[in-house]
Amino acid sequence: MSDFTSITLNYNTGADSASGATWTGNTLQFGGSGNGANELRWAMSGASTTTPSATWPYITRPSSAPLAITQLWAFSSDASGQKVATYDGTNSHSWVLRWAWDNTGTFAGTLQFSAFGDNTHSTPQAGTQPPGAHNDAITNGSSTDTSNTSYLKIAAYGYGVDASGNQQSPTSSGGAAGSAPSSFTGTNGAITTTSSAWSTWQSAQGWLQYIANGVIPQATTAGFWYWTCILYTGPNMTTSTYTPTITFQYAYS
Amino acid sequence: MTGVLVRSVYGTPLVIPEAVSYWAVKLQSGKWCTERDIVVDTTHPMGQRPFDWTLDLVGTGDIRRIVELWLLCPQTRFSPAGSTGRLLISERGTPFQFKVKSTSGFSAARLIHAQRASQVIGRISDKVTGDCLCFIWDHELEVLSAPWKSNIYQFGTWREGIAPLGTLSQEVLGVHLS
Numbered sequence: 001m002s003d004f005t006s007i008t009l010n011y012n013t014g015a016d017s018a019s020g021a022t023w024t025g026n027t028l029q030f031g032g033s034g035n036g037a038n039e040l041r042w043a044m045s046g047a048s049t050t051t052p053s054a055t056w057p058y059i060t061r062p063s064s065a066p067l068a069i070t071q072l073w074a075f076s077s078d079a080s081g082q083k084v085a086t087y088d089g090t091n092s093h094s095w096v097l098r099w100a101w102d103n104t105g106t107f108a109g110t111l112q113f114s115a116f117g118d119n120t121h122s123t124p125q126a127g128t129q130p131p132g133a134h135n136d137a138i139t140n141g142s143s144t145d146t147s148n149t150s151y152l153k154i155a156a157y158g159y160g161v162d163a164s165g166n167q168q169s170p171t172s173s174g175g176a177a178g179s180a181p182s183s184f185t186g187t188n189g190a191i192t193t194t195s196s197a198w199s200t201w202q203s204a205q206g207w208l209q210y211i212a213n214g215v216i217p218q219a220t221t222a223g224f225w226y227w228t229c230i231l232y233t234g235p236n237m238t239t240s241t242y243t244p245t246i247t248f249q250y251a252y253s
Numbered sequence: 254m255t256g257v258l259v260r261s262v263y264g265t266p267l268v269i270p271e272a273v274s275y276w277a278v279k280l281q282s283g284k285w286c287t288e289r290d291i292v293v294d295t296t297h298p299m300g301q302r303p304f305d306w307t308l309d310l311v312g313t314g315d316i317r318r319i320v321e322l323w324l325l326c327p328q329t330r331f332s333p334a335g336s337t338g339r340l341l342i343s344e345r346g347t348p349f350q351f352k353v354k355s356t357s358g359f360s361a362a363r364l365i366h367a368q369r370a371s372q373v374i375g376r377i378s379d380k381v382t383g384d385c386l387c388f389i390w391d392h393e394l395e396v397l398s399a400p401w402k403s404n405i406y407q408f409g410t411w412r413e414g415i416a417p418l419g420t421l422s423q424e425v426l427g428v429h430l431s
Contacts, residue, residue: 002302002303002305003352003354003370007356009358028358029358030356030357030358038358106307106422106425107422107425108351108352108421108422108425108426109351109353109408109418109419109420109421109422110418110419110420112416112419114416116357119357119358120414121355121357121413121414121415122413122414123413123414190416190417190419207410207413207414207415207416207417210416212416212419216420216422216425219307219424219425245357245358246357246358247355247356247357248355248356248357249353249354249355249356249415249416250353250354251351251352251353251354251418251421252351252352252354253305253306253307253350253351253352253425253426
């Protein structure tokens with residue numbers, strides 16, 4: 001089949017449940033516009049729905065141990081965004097983010113996603129601080145803070161749509177997304193999702209450490225693949241402004 | 254239609270594209286089909302659509318009548334005349350074709366939209382193991398690979414920046430290993 005007309009990222013501004021989640025209108029398109037649009041932004045405090053990218057508040061690096069960033073915001077344009085209500089820097093919520101695809105395309109291979117320092121998709125330099133060209137402190141991680149895994153952790157639920165066309169969604173009442181990760185969590189290679197279950201948490205470190213879907217979703221079937229994340233920082237992270245990209249790879253015929 | 258005629262060398266009705274790679278197949282009947290062809294489809298909003306590998310080759314059974322599979326790649330600074338990959342198909346159920354896209358975003362990176370598609374044609378060389386021989390047009394690098402070996406059960410990566418593709422869908426691609 002030809003390519004999908006639409007693959008996007010949805011974020012939840014409602015409650016952590018099937019009935020309470022709010023996805024309508026909460027969509028980010030792939031590819032930043034270069035002026036602050038279509039961005040996920042993390043903060044500890046000081047952010048608002050109208051804070052432009054250029055004045056986004058700094059996060060103070062911890063002095064002793066790694067900690068999780070507690071707020072995630074989604075901005076469809078530079079100074080127009082919303083807080084992702086169910087992100088709090090823990091694994092305690094299931095209805096947080098989801099990949100959304102329409103019914104115009106057919107996957108021909110496994111879906112994968114992860115994060116890179118930028119969209120050159122250069123392989124992160126695991127554990128290297130300060131980062132070099134085309135990698136960043138977040139995806140590189142630190143030997144001390146993250147055991148050379150990325151500071152960004154991800155987990156995904158089931159297959160999204162299974163090979164028979166059934167949508168797989170988290171427990172309707174929400175709750176914990178798998179077992180709590182730490183800043184050290186990460187496994188070389190792919191963590192592959194299993195049917196109707198939260199994956200093991202994984203480090204988002206390019207294609208060194210990433211999540212892969214356990215099946216190829218049914219052809220021409222729209223679906224949602226639910227996932228969540230936690231961004232850590234730590235005393236050994238080189239301070240700067242980092243702009244990693246989240247990358248979704250797929251094959252189609 | 255613009256582009257450099259491949260006909261002069263290979264006696265085909267194919268042309269080198271100006272921008273986007275495409276596949277072409279020759280059927281046992283001698284008929285050529287390419288994804289640049291247009292077919293009538295009353296279910297499509299426009300009433301017509303491009304010729305599709307899965308719908309029009311796999312869906313009609315013509316996939317089993319392919320005798321040649323081509324990948325035609327655009328003119329680039331590395332290959333001013335364009336480039337082609339050609340696989341002769343002697344066994345039914347062995348040719349396949351797909352594209353790979355890495356799409357990125359959601360950061361403040363001051364780089365515009367990154368959607369890149371590479372295109373792969375292949376032929377199963379061992380139906381028992383799933384080993385295959387491929388040509389890959391890498392859209393980002395603007396090069397056509399040399400014949401490259403992989404496996405449809407664990408399709409690998411050909412360079413940094415592309416994740417191993419894992420298992421390919423035999424149903425979608427029309428591969429028959431029995």
